[in-house]
Amino acid sequence: MKNILFLFSILLLISCQKSKQEEKNEVQHQPKIEAKVLDSANLSSGKLVRISAFPSKKITPRPVDVWLPENYSSVKKYAVLYMHDGQMLFDATTTWNKQEWMIDEVASKLMEENRVRDFIVVGIHNIPEIRWQDLFPEKAMDYLNKVDKEAVYKEALDNNFSTNLKGDAYLQFLVHELKPYVDKTYSVLTSKENTFVAGSSMGGLMSMYAVAEYPTIFGGAACISTHWVGAAPKEDNKLPAAIFDYLAANLPDAQTHKMYFDYGNKTLDAYYPKYAPKVDAIFMNGGYSAKNYKNLFFEGTDHSEKSWQARIDIPITFLLKK
Numbered sequence: 001m002k003n004i005l006f007l008f009s010i011l012l013l014i015s016c017q018k019s020k021q022e023e024k025n026e027v028q029h030q031p032k033i034e035a036k037v038l039d040s041a042n043l044s045s046g047k048l049v050r051i052s053a054f055p056s057k058k059i060t061p062r063p064v065d066v067w068l069p070e071n072y073s074s075v076k077k078y079a080v081l082y083m084h085d086g087q088m089l090f091d092a093t094t095t096w097n098k099q100e101w102m103i104d105e106v107a108s109k110l111m112e113e114n115r116v117r118d119f120i121v122v123g124i125h126n127i128p129e130i131r132w133q134d135l136f137p138e139k140a141m142d143y144l145n146k147v148d149k150e151a152v153y154k155e156a157l158d159n160n161f162s163t164n165l166k167g168d169a170y171l172q173f174l175v176h177e178l179k180p181y182v183d184k185t186y187s188v189l190t191s192k193e194n195t196f197v198a199g200s201s202m203g204g205l206m207s208m209y210a211v212a213e214y215p216t217i218f219g220g221a222a223c224i225s226t227h228w229v230g231a232a233p234k235e236d237n238k239l240p241a242a243i244f245d246y247l248a249a250n251l252p253d254a255q256t257h258k259m260y261f262d263y264g265n266k267t268l269d270a271y272y273p274k275y276a277p278k279v280d281a282i283f284m285n286g287g288y289s290a291k292n293y294k295n296l297f298f299e300g301t302d303h304s305e306k307s308w309q310a311r312i313d314i315p316i317t318f319l320l321k322k
Contacts, residue, residue, distance in 0.1 A: 031055035033055065035049050036050055038065070042091045043067075043090060044104055045070045045105070046072070046107075047068050047072075048091075048104075049068065054178065054181075056173045056177050058173040059170050060127055060130065062124070064086065064123065065089070065090070065125070066121070066122050066186065067107070067121040067123065069111060069118065069119075073187070074187045077187055077188060078118045078120045079118065079120075079189055079194035079195070080189075080194065081197070082121075082178075082210075083103070083121060083122065083203075084203035084207070085123075085124075086123025086125040087125045088100060088305055090104050090123070092305075095305070099304060101308055103121055106309070106312055109313075110317060110320075114322070115317055115321065117320050119320055120188065124178070130162070132231070133162055133164055133165055133167075134170045135167065135206040136167050136230065137243060138209075139246055139250075140230070140242045143249075144238055144242045148238040148242075167209060171213055171214065175214055179217070192216055195217060195219055196220050196320065197210045197211065197218050197222075198221060198222035198315065199223070199224065200224035200308050201226070201303065202227050204225060205226055205243070207222060207223045208221055208261075211257060212252055215253060218257075220258035220260070221258075221259055224262055224308050224311075225262065225303055225307075226262075228271075230242075244278055247282055254286055254287035254289075255287070258292045259283065260293075260315040260319065261279060261295040262294070262298060262314075263276065263296075264298045264299070264302055264307060265299065266302035269307075298311060
């Protein structure tokens, strides 16, 4: 009996040593992440830290920016707002259309006025050529019947458009690669109550999808000018119904989440108002109320950063209010 116990102890020790060695090897093989303060960024306040190509086993590496507010301090704890299309958030001098969200200005003002808790912003850049594939809520495709799904893929292929959807991989990158880095590197609160996600258009769809897929990670989302049409607007579009069926089946718990949506009625936003009643019905039937759900209409606003910067303070305050 003693010999058996001794042998078991030896095996347990070897197992523990192997586990520790495996952990050590994993740490050693993690790619080095180089982050630099972007001194050239045209900011009104705070500072921008850039990882020029965040390493990932899930998606194509791309830049990630971390905005830290003025007087950021490691002795405090900050909430985190993850945002898609990160290159459009802070500096209009570097964007394709010379527009920006003005996140540094808006965030600083809200914190200075004590309207929201202290927070940092993590901006994930898009890669234009594969933006749609990265940001489409991938599992919504499962809510199309076989004929409609084949038709959607055929149309895409006929237009030389890739059907290699990466929405699930994109979220795995965010949750399992990027968030652990942010949690370890910065003085942040890691709970879902202090972790939010936001974006516009396809980024609005992905923000909704992020909370639906990872309700224990994200406490809420701001979905600006959400692109409910799913792809290019067209007659007899099957994608909106599939997206709504997915959302209804995977609605985040109304008791522990906040969800914000909005839309205008000019340019691409002109396609969105007709979907508002369906969105409202899904959330009201799921137990949401004005306390934790918004779906706001902004008359005369279009599908642009200029429109979004004018109202981004509303969803940020809604999500991060003290």
